[in-house]
C-alpha cells in the first residue's frame with residue numbers, strides 16, 4: 001500500500017518490549033524508564049495476529065526490536081511464527097548483542113534472516129561506560145556467533161557522539177576492510193537522554209563521512225532495500241560502510257515503515273508522537289477487517305516528513321526514549 005505521498009509502505013518495525021538489560025547513556029536515564037506492566041505489553045499472539053493482517057496490506061519486511069528483544073522470553077517462538085506468515089519475505093532483529101552468543105543458533109533455526117548489532121565502542125572501558133555496565137566481550141562473541149549461525153551480513157550500528165566515541169569512527173570503518181560486515185553510522189538523535197543531547201555532541205553525517213574518507217576512496221554501493229542508509233565500499237573491501245542521516249532528514253522521502261510499540265500503538269513516524277491504538281480494539285474483539293482498517297489509517301496519516309533539526313534542542317523533550325518507541 002502507498003501512503004498519500006506515494007511512498008510504498010512495506011516495512012513494520014515491532015518493539016516486543018520496552019525493557020532492556022543495558023542503560024546506554026544516549027538512550028535511557030541511568031535509573032531506566034518506568035517499564036510497562038506485563039499486561040500492557042502486547043502478547044506474542046497479538047503481535048502475530050497484527051502481522052498476519054498487515055501482510056496482505058503490503059508489509060513484506062519485519063524487524064523485531066525493543067528495548068532489548070533478546071531479553072524477552074522465548075523470542076524464537078515469535079520469530080518462527082512471523083516467518084511462517086504468508087507474504088513476509090524478510091525478518092530481522094536489532095539487538096545490543098549481549099545475549100546473542102546464547103541465542104544466535106536458535107534464532108537462525110527459527111528463520112531469522114539477519115541481525116543488526118548496536119555497538120558504539122571497541123574499548124571495553126568506554127563500552128561499559130556508554131552502556132552503563134555492558135560487557136564488550138560478550139557482544140563480540142555474539143557477533144561472531146551470529147556470523148557463524150548464518151545471520152548475514154552482520155550489521156553493526158554505531159552512534160558517534162562528540163567527545164565520547166567519535167575518535168573510534170575510523171576504527172569502525174576499518175572493520176569493513178577485513179570483515180564482510182555492514183558498518184553503519186547513525187546520527188545521534190534528539191531522543192531519550194534529555195540531559196545529554198546537545199548540538200555540540202551531535203555529529204552530522206557529512207562530518208562522519210569525511211573522517212571515514214581519510215582511510216581511502218569510497219565507491220557508492222547499491223544495496224537492495226537499503227532504506228535510509230547510503231552505502232559505500234573501500235577498494236576490494238569485503239564489507240561496506242553506511243551512513244544514516246536521521247536528523248538532517250534527507251530520508252523521509254524514502255521512508256517505507258510503520259512502527260508498532262510494545263504497548264500496541266501504531267506509530268507512523270519515529271519523530272511524531274502521533275500513535276494509533278491497536279491494543280484496545282484487539283482486546284475488545286475487533287475483527288480482522290477492523291484491524292486492517294486501523295493499519296490502513298496509520299499509513300494514511302503518515303506525515304510527509306519531520307521537523308526535528310540539529311539546532312532544535314527543545315523538540316526532543318516531547319519524544320519518548322527509543323527503548324519505548326522501538327528503535
Ligand code: SAM
Pocket residue numbers: 020026027065066067068069094095096116117118157159186187188189190191192193322323326327
Ligand atoms: N536494544 C536494542 C539495541 O540497542 O540495538 C534495540 C533497541 S535500541 C532502542 C535501537 C537502536 O536505537 C540502537 O541502535 C541505538 O543505538 C539507537 N538509539 C537509541 N537512542 C538513540 C539516539 N538518541 N540517537 C540515535 N540512535 C539511538
Ligand code: SF4
Pocket residue numbers: 020021022023024027028066067068096118322323
Ligand atoms: Fe537498551 Fe538498546 Fe537503548 Fe541501549 S540502545 S539502552 S541496548 S534499548
